[in-house]
Amino acid sequence: MSYRIKLLLLIPHLGGGGAERVTAQLAIHLDPSRFAIHLATISEDRPGAPQLPSHVTLHRLSCERVRSAWQPILSLIHRLKPDVVFSGMAHLSFLILALRPLLPRHTRILVRQNTTASAAATTRRHRLAYRTLYPLADTIFCQSQAMADDLIQHFSISPHKLSVCPNPIDIGSIRSAIRQARRSVTQSAFPRVLCIARLSHEKGIDLLLQAFASVLRVHPSAFLTVLGNGPLLADLQNLACYLNVHHAVSFPGFQSDLAHHYAQSTLFVLPSRYEGMPNALLEAAAAEIPIVATPASQGLIDLLHSQPGVWLTQSTTPKSIAETLLAAIAELQSSPGLNTPHFDHTFLAPFEVSRSIAAYAACFEQALPQVQQ
Known part of the structure; x- marks a missing residue:
């Protein structure tokens, strides 16, 4: 293809949660010979912001909130005239789609659904x-077929607008980092349980405590x-004290380097309470750690059911989580590698970064058939 698609990736900020990491992976790994890549951020970077390659043009809009960024976004799109605008989070996608009547007519808008919509x-x-x-989007990326089915069933979205593309996970880099980290990890108390999540109601940390x-x-x-990090930090710390588990629970905040935590964790x-296809779980699976998970989405159930090294709870309740944790720990206690049991988690294969990025790239190109030469 001689024509390079001009692609504008939009994200609230670099660093932070899974949706931000997915967009950053697209910027880093998409082929610059096929795409002229621009990335716009609404607000200041968060901890863990990646280093972008030189071929990515970064636009900082310097707004405090997404809803106050509509004018800078509109000006940027009219100045750049991108072929494709991609938004990685629902509230930003709503804004871009609401602005669609004001955008150049040729602009294609592709959005990513980052959780179960219903x-x-x-x-x-x-x-x-x-x-x-959402019907104004040209393509809606979903992380699982169950997530796509949810949009069809509950919001009457046309199936023709939906594309299932797994999150890109750099499995090789994660496993290389954890192998390095394991060399310096000493044997520690058993079991050590790891949870990585925004400290908000839907993540269920109160249930876990x-x-x-x-x-x-x-x-x-x-x-x-x-x-x-998140708005419930103080509430969760108080709950840990109320439950008298504060001596055995740590809230270190956001950590950009996870290899050491993976290396010393039992599971x-x-x-x-609900999810789409959580990056935190996928990255932990890439680190070969045993997993306990609630049935937080049908896509998650479909992915994890009957997988070795994975225990799904019967329900999203403290009792069920506790029973499943205890069952997993009991099974792991009989493992030869007591503190560092490893599982290949072969269900990750579709999420491998090169396969996932190729799927996204194909959708970007299909959005503009007239430029495919």
């Missing part, structure tokens, strides 16, 4: 945005590390 749309206004704005109180009664040396737990 679970996330808890208000009438939010549900209305899905019903009225209640479950962990039961785990401590059976395994007094157990320790829980919860990595991440990873995802206690979410």
